Amino acid sequence: MGAVTRKVRKFVDKLDVGFWRGKPIVVFTTILALPENATDKHRESREKWDLAAGRKLSELARSVGLNAIENRLWVEVKGNKGPLVESGVEKTKQFTHEILLSSKS
Numbered sequence: 001m002g003a004v005t006r007k008v009r010k011f012v013d014k015l016d017v018g019f020w021r022g023k024p025i026v027v028f029t030t031i032l033a034l035p036e037n038a039t040d041k042h043r044e045s046r047e048k049w050d051l052a053a054g055r056k057l058s059e060l061a062r063s064v065g066l067n068a069i070e071n072r073l074w075v076e077v078k079g080n081k082g083p084l085v086e087s088g089v090e091k092t093k094q095f096t097h098e099i100l101l102s103s104k105s
Contacts, residue, residue, distance in 0.1 A: 004057050012057075017065045025066045026099060028073035028092075029054040033085050071099065 004012075031053075034042055054072040061068040073095045076085040084092075 003053055004060055008057065009060065012060055012064060012066075015064070015066070020066055022067060024099075024103060025061055025068045026071075026073070027054055027058045027061060027068050028075065028095075029057065030077045030082070030084075031074050032080070033076040033078060069099070071095075 031046065034046060054074060058068040058070075058072060073092065075088045075092055077083065077088070078085055
């Protein structure tokens, strides 16, 4: 939790930065859905650790010369490997729409 996985680091390291230089890069991460009976401690832990991975991934992308935009997408998953929660696809569509609209201006 709260870290960029080894596979993702390798993926970023192998990207052709020259090709992507100057183009906006969108960072997204998946996070475990909160349990129905989540306590304040669960919520605090999620904020502190789960959401940190997205910030670290943005920093990693910028450190290799990529233009990671500030907005990041976090999509909840039902288990460690998915699938997305019911609202995940709609949330992704809405985020994509907002990014595309903002890039036109």
